[in-house]
Amino acid sequence: MAFNQVQSDYDQLQGLLATFEDLRSFLNRLTALGAEVMTEAAGTKVECAVTLRRQKRPVTIAGSSEVAVRLDEIEQAVGGGPCTEALKTGRPVLLADVSTDSRWPKYSRALAAAGCGSCLGVPLDPGENAAAALNLFASPAAPLTEPMIARATAFAESAGQAMALAVRIAAKDELTKDLRAAMEKRTIIDLAAGIIMGQNRCTQDEAMKILMAVSSNRNQKLAAVAEEVVAGVSGSRDVRTHFDD
Secondary structure, eight states: OOHHHHHHHHHHHHHHHHTOOOHHHHHHHHHHHHHHHHHHHHTSOEEEEEEEEETTSOOEEEESSHHHHHHHHHHHHHTOSHHHHHHHHSSOEEEOOTTTOOSSHHHHHHHHHTTOOEEEEEEEOOOTTEEEEEEEEEOTTSOOOHHHHHHHHHHHHHHHHHHHHHHHHHHHHHHHHHHHHHHHHHHHHHHHHHHHHHHHTOOHHHHHHHHHHHHHHHTOOHHHHHHHHHHHHHSOOOOOOSOOO
16 A cells, blocks of 8 residues: 555545534545545545444444445444444455345345445444444445455544544533533522422422422423423523533
8 A cells, every 4th residue: 555645544534633523524524535535546436434333322324425324324224234244343344246245135235226236344443432434335337346445444544543533522522511411400400499499498408309209200300390490480491501611
């Protein structure tokens, strides 16, 4: 693999990080770049999708086209295919011909129906507590071949490094949002408890017991009960914290 190709991949992926907005948009741009790189290498149109699994987060699927995303989603739904196998084994997995490869018949039929003749799954290393793989798709007229694995693997190495940083950035943003949501939930519960204390001339512990009893009897979340209490007094459920980001 030529050094200048690897360096080009790295530079372009760093450029994506420099304009990072959110994880999904980053992954969409990464797959667009992957499709461009592999199309140039193969000399024919190649689509690219990515599957990202993170601890305690939903699976994220992005792609260079709607077809690529749909095919990746189908593979995840049926639970078998090159991308799924690459995630399990940590090695590239080639489905060279959907008409002859019998490993994943249901998925091969879906690929054929979408006009795809071959598929290549390539693992990525997005860091701890995450796993990811690229899914590359080509037409029957110009299928992906063994020589394409080396180019895809080289791109995946740089892509994995960029994705690891993107995942860390996203995790920090998500933690901030989770903390703010928790603070806002705590705020409305405390406000509701204060209202109950004033109405019933009771202690904070007694007010919390009243809220929890209503929550249990209604099979309703405590924060939802608190919202109703606050709305009954203020006329609005829109409660915000007074902490700046």
